[in-house]
Amino acid sequence: MNAQAADPRRERLARAVRLEPVDHVPVVLEGVAWSARVTGMTLQRFLSDPLLATQANIEAFNAVGNADAVNNPTFDASSLNFLWMTKVRKPGEELGEDEPWQVEESGLMQPEDYEHIVAEGWGPFQIAYLNERIAPGTFEKFISFVRGTQAVVDKANAGDMPFLSVGVLTTPFEYLCGGRSFSQFVFDLYRTPDKVEAAMQAMMPGLCDAGIGVTKLVGCPGIWVGGWRSASRMLAQPLWDRFVFPYLKDIVQQVADAGIIPILHLDSDWTRDLPRLLELPAKTCILSLDSMTDIRRAKEVLGDHMCIMGDVPPAVLSAGTPEEVYEHCRKLVADIGPTGYILQSGCDIPVDAPLENVKAMVSAVHGE
Amino acid sequence: MSDKLSSALVEMREDDVLTQVRVAKEAGTPATEVIAALQDAMRTIGDKYETGEYFLSELIFSAEIFKRALAELGLDQAAADTDAKATFVLGTVHTDIHDIGKNIVASVLSANGFKVIDLGVDVPAEKFIAAVKENDARLVGLSCLLTTAFDAMKSTIEAFDNAGLRDMVSIFIGGGPVTAHLAEQLGADGAGISAQEAVNLAQAAIEGRAA
Numbered sequence: 001m002n003a004q005a006a007d008p009r010r011e012r013l014a015r016a017v018r019l020e021p022v023d024h025v026p027v028v029l030e031g032v033a034w035s036a037r038v039t040g041m042t043l044q045r046f047l048s049d050p051l052l053a054t055q056a057n058i059e060a061f062n063a064v065g066n067a068d069a070v071n072n073p074t075f076d077a078s079s080l081n082f083l084w085m086t087k088v089r090k091p092g093e094e095l096g097e098d099e100p101w102q103v104e105e106s107g108l109m110q111p112e113d114y115e116h117i118v119a120e121g122w123g124p125f126q127i128a129y130l131n132e133r134i135a136p137g138t139f140e141k142f143i144s145f146v147r148g149t150q151a152v153v154d155k156a157n158a159g160d161m162p163f164l165s166v167g168v169l170t171t172p173f174e175y176l177c178g179g180r181s182f183s184q185f186v187f188d189l190y191r192t193p194d195k196v197e198a199a200m201q202a203m204m205p206g207l208c209d210a211g212i213g214v215t216k217l218v219g220c221p222g223i224w225v226g227g228w229r230s231a232s233r234m235l236a237q238p239l240w241d242r243f244v245f246p247y248l249k250d251i252v253q254q255v256a257d258a259g260i261i262p263i264l265h266l267d268s269d270w271t272r273d274l275p276r277l278l279e280l281p282a283k284t285c286i287l288s289l290d291s292m293t294d295i296r297r298a299k300e301v302l303g304d305h306m307c308i309m310g311d312v313p314p315a316v317l318s319a320g321t322p323e324e325v326y327e328h329c330r331k332l333v334a335d336i337g338p339t340g341y342i343l344q345s346g347c348d349i350p351v352d353a354p355l356e357n358v359k360a361m362v363s364a365v366h367g368e
Numbered sequence: 369m370s371d372k373l374s375s376a377l378v379e380m381r382e383d384d385v386l387t388q389v390r391v392a393k394e395a396g397t398p399a400t401e402v403i404a405a406l407q408d409a410m411r412t413i414g415d416k417y418e419t420g421e422y423f424l425s426e427l428i429f430s431a432e433i434f435k436r437a438l439a440e441l442g443l444d445q446a447a448a449d450t451d452a453k454a455t456f457v458l459g460t461v462h463t464d465i466h467d468i469g470k471n472i473v474a475s476v477l478s479a480n481g482f483k484v485i486d487l488g489v490d491v492p493a494e495k496f497i498a499a500v501k502e503n504d505a506r507l508v509g510l511s512c513l514l515t516t517a518f519d520a521m522k523s524t525i526e527a528f529d530n531a532g533l534r535d536m537v538s539i540f541i542g543g544g545p546v547t548a549h550l551a552e553q554l555g556a557d558g559a560g561i562s563a564q565e566a567v568n569l570a571q572a573a574i575e576g577r578a579a
Contacts, residue, residue: 089465100516102465182468183475186425187432190380233562234424268544272420292544292561314545318515319553350515350545 009068009162014221017261017307018283019340025333025365026342028164028309029358030071030288031349033100035060038355043100044092050074050145054152058159063355067362069162071263071288071344072224074152077101078142081134083170083226085109085126085179100351108133109179111188114199122203129179146214153218164286165263167211167223169255171247172200173230182229189239200247208251212258222261222286225251231268233292245276256281263309267347268292274301282306291346299336308336311346312361318350322360329364370405377409378416380426382433389440399441403448406434410479417564427563428472431479445478452483454574455505457496459487460543461520466513469543469563473509476563482507482570493520493527500528500537507570510556512543522554529555538573542566 012026029035032053036046039059046053053074061070080088080103087104091097109129117125130138149166156163176199177185188196215223230244255262262285264277269292277287282305289295289310298308316328329343337343343365349358373392376384385406392402413430416422438448456477460470467489474484485499496508508528510521521541528534538557541550542565551559558569 099463100514102514104465105468183428183432183472186428189425190382190429232423236423236425239425272423313547314515315518315547315550318545319518319550352516 007162010221013068013162013164013342016340016342017286019304019307021339024367025337026068027066027362027365028069028071028342028344029061029064029067029349030345030347031060031351031353031358032057032072032075033351034349034353034358035070037098037351038063038358042091042098043351044090044097047075047077047090047092047101050076050148050152051155054155054159058156058161061159061161064358064362066366068342069164070156071164073156073161073163073166076142076145078138078145079168081130081138082126082142083168083174083178085129085175086181087134103178105178105181107179107181107184109176111192111195113179114176114188114192114195117199118202122207126175146210149214150218153220163220164222164261165215165224166218166220167215168226169208169211169223169251170226171230171244171251172203172207173244173247174227175203176200177229182234185229186235186239189235189243193242196243200243204247204250208254212255212260215260216258220260222263223255224265225255225262226265226267227270228267231266231270231292232272233269237272240273245273249279252280252285256284261286263288265347266290266293269294271297274298277302278305280306286342288344289346295332296335299341303340307340307342309342309344312344313346314348314350314353317345317353317357317361320357322354322356325357325360326364329361330367333364370401370408373402373405374409374412377406377430377433377437378412380429380433382429382436385433385437386440389437393441399443399447400451402437402441403443406437407479407481410434410481414480414564414567417562418568424472424562427476431472431475434479435475448478448481449483451481453481454507454570455483455485455503456507456509456570457485457487457499457503457505458509458511459491459496460489460511460513461517461524462490462492463520464512464514464517465489466511466543469513470509470511473511473542473563473566477567477570480567480571482567493524496524497527497531497533500533506537507573508537508539509566510539510541512541513545515545518545518550518554521556525555538569540566540569 035056039056041056089102127139252262265288267290271294285306287308291311291313295311373388474486540558541556542560546559548559560566
C-alpha cells in the first residue's frame with residue numbers, strides 16, 4: 001500500500017473515505033466467487049489455494065478494467081467456519097466442483113456453551129469448537145490462511161490490483177448466532193439474556209487483536225467488519241440496543257484507533273438504526289450496504305459523517321441487462337455521490353453475474 | 369381470558385401465555401377459543417411488524433410461543449391445521465440448501481392459520497408438484513438465497529405449467545435476493561423477503577385480491 005501511495009485509485013478511495021471531492025466516484029469490485037467463474041476457474045480449484053484465488057481476482061479485475069480496487073484480494077472457506085461457527089458445504093466435497101459454497105447453519109452450539117465461554121475464555125473455546133464440532137484441523141486451516149496474508153498482498157501488489165481489506169472482524173452476536181442458528185439464538189435472547197450477555201462480554205477482550213495486527217503488519221488500508229443477522233430489521237429495538245450496538249461500536253473504535261478504515265459490511269436492513277452510526281468516528285468508516293438498507297436514507301442521515309459504499313442489488317447484476325445495470329448505477333452515482341461514495345455491488349457480485357454487467361457498473365462512474 | 373391471553377402473546381410474555389393456557393385448559397375452556405385468542409394476537413403482531421413497531425425477532429419468538437401454547441393444550445400443529453385457512457407448500461428450490469428464512473416463514477405461516485407442507489431444501493420441481501397434488505394445495509412458496517437458484521425457481525414454475533397446474537396455484541418466491549421484478553420475470557405471482565410478507569401474500573391469494 002505504502003509503495004503505491006501515489007496511485008490515483010488509492011488516493012481517490014482515501015478521499016472518498018475522508019468525504020473530500022473526487023475526480024469521479026470510485027468503484028470497487030467485491031466478488032470472490034464471481035472472479036473464479038468469470039476467469040474460468042472452478043470454485044473447487046479457487047478454494048484450493050489462497051494465491052490461486054488472488055490470481056482469479058487479478059484476472060477478473062483486469063477483465064473488467066477501470067475499477068479502483070477489489071474489496072478482498074483472496075478468500076478461504078475456513079474464514080466462514082471461523083465467523084459463522086458452523087459447517088460449510090464446499091465445491092468438490094459435498095457439492096459439485098463448480099457449485100457455490102454454502103453455509104450450513106446447523107446449530108452446533110448448545111445453550112450451556114454460554115457458560116463455557118465465560119469459564120474458558122473465547123479463544124480456547126473457539127479453537128476446541130472449530131476442531132471438535134466442525135472438523136479436526138479447521139482452526140489450523142484458518143490460521144494457515146491468515147499466515148499466508150503477506151504472500152497474498154505481495155501478489156495483489158505485483159498484479160497492480162489495489163484492495164481495501166485482508167482481515168475480517170465481527171461482533172460476538174454474529175459468532176453466537178451462527179453457532180446457535182438464528183431462531184434458537186433469538187429465543188436465547190428472550191429467555192436467558194443475562195447468560196448471553198455474559199458470554200458476549202467475555203468474548204470481547206482480544207477479539208480484534210489478530211485481525212487488526214495482521215492488517216497493520218501488511219499495510220492494508222481497511223478491515224472488513226461484518227454484520228448480517230444483527231441487522232435492525234432482525235431484532236426488536238431493545239435487543240439491538242443491548243446485544244449489538246455496544247459491541248459494534250467498541251470494535252469500530254478499536255479499528256479506528258489503530259489507524260485502519262473500518263469497512264462496515266452490513267447486510268440486510270439497518271435503516272432503523274442509521275442515526276446510531278453517527279456515534280462512530282467521523283470521516284473514518286466505510287458503510288457498505290447490500291441493497292436492503294435504504295441507501296438514500298443513509299445518505300441523508302450519514303452523508304456528512306461517513307463514506308457510503310454499495311449497493312447494486314444482486315438480482316440486477318445477475319438477471320438484469322447491461323443497460324439496466326448502467327442505469328441503476330447512474331442513479332446511484334447521482335443520488336449518493338459524488339463525494340463520500342464508492343460504487344460497489346450490494347454484498348458480493350453474484351457468481352452468475354455476466355461480465356458485461358460488471359463492466360456496465362464500472363462504466364457508470366465514468367459516464368461512458 | 370382472550371384479551372389477557374392475546375396481550376401476553378403480543379408482549380412476548382412467554383411464561384404468562386403458557387400459564388394462562390394451562391389455566392384455561394383446566395377450566396375447560398374449549399381449545400378452539402384459546403387458539404382463536406392466540407391467532408388474534410398473531411394478527412396484531414403481524415400488523416405491528418408491518419408498521420415498523422415490531423421486527424423479525426418478535427415474529428419468530430411469538431410463533432415459538434404459539435407452538436408451545438399448542439403443546440400446553442395437548443395439541444400439535446396437525447390439530448391446528450384441521451381448521452387451516454389454506455395449505456401452503458413451501459421449500460428451498462433445487463441447488464440451494466439455505467433453510468433459515470424458509471423455516472421462519474413456515475413457522476409464522478403456521479401461527480397465522482395456514483397449514484404448511486415444508487419440503488425442506490434442495491427441492492426438485494417434481495416434489496413441489498407431488499406435494500401440491502397430494503395435499504390439494506393452492507399456495508406454493510419457492511425460497512432461495514443464491515442468485516444461481518433463480519434458474520431452478522423458473523424451471524419449477526415452468527414444471528407447474530407443463531403439468532397443467534399453473535392456473536390452480538398461486539406461486540410466490542421468497543428470499544434475500546428476490547424482488548417483485550424478478551417474480552414477473554420468472555412468472556411467479558408475487559415476491560416476499562420477510563415472513564410477514566409471505567403471510568400477506570397468502571392471505572391476499574385466498575381472498576382473491578392483490579397483496
